[in-house]
Amino acid sequence: MIRRILQTALYLASELEALVSMPNDRLTLRRLYLRVFEVKHGDPLFIGRAFRLLCPRNLTIGDRCAIGDYVKIINHVPVTIGDDFIGSAGLHIETGDHDPVTLAPKPRPVVIGNRVWCGINVTIMAGVTIGDDVVIGVGAVVCSDIPPNSIAVGIPAKPVKRLDRTTDQQLWTWVAPGSPLRP
Numbered sequence: 001m002i003r004r005i006l007q008t009a010l011y012l013a014s015e016l017e018a019l020v021s022m023p024n025d026r027l028t029l030r031r032l033y034l035r036v037f038e039v040k041h042g043d044p045l046f047i048g049r050a051f052r053l054l055c056p057r058n059l060t061i062g063d064r065c066a067i068g069d070y071v072k073i074i075n076h077v078p079v080t081i082g083d084d085f086i087g088s089a090g091l092h093i094e095t096g097d098h099d100p101v102t103l104a105p106k107p108r109p110v111v112i113g114n115r116v117w118c119g120i121n122v123t124i125m126a127g128v129t130i131g132d133d134v135v136i137g138v139g140a141v142v143c144s145d146i147p148p149n150s151i152a153v154g155i156p157a158k159p160v161k162r163l164d165r166t167t168d169q170q171l172w173t174w175v176a177p178g179s180p181l182r183p
Helices: 002-019 028-036
Strands: 045-047 059-061 065-067 072-074 079-081 092-094 110-112 116-118 134-136 150-153 158-162
Touching (some): 002 028, 028 045
Parallel strands (some): 045 065, 072 092, 134 150
Antiparallel strands (some): 150 158
């Protein structure tokens, strides 16, 4: 009971920190919250306000990632997010699933590759793998795997265009030039 109260207090303090932060801020309390819940993450990392995470130990986040406001990760089983990920506000990642006949729970992991951008209010369903260099359009519902180097939109999300990005191409970063967090 005491542990749960301390975890809740730490979550609320990290939320308060997120309310007054900017993307270049280190977010010390948010990082402490993630460490207490055994979330593996790289650097730099930004997580916005109203972040919800269901299960400790079931989330891995790569380097140079930014996760917007009102993001919900329901991770009954592992969720892996690669490097250079941008998750816009309202992102929902769901690992819970059920057998349609018996209704028995059957959670499935989610894997998101490197250099992926999810637009506002994207939903990623259980068992999905998203390849490297992918853009998911606003409001899309990802129910099946998305191949690398593609732009996917719609409900359900489907690739509509090839994304031509070279691996040596400089990516945008929210870390200001000269910042100690800049890689």
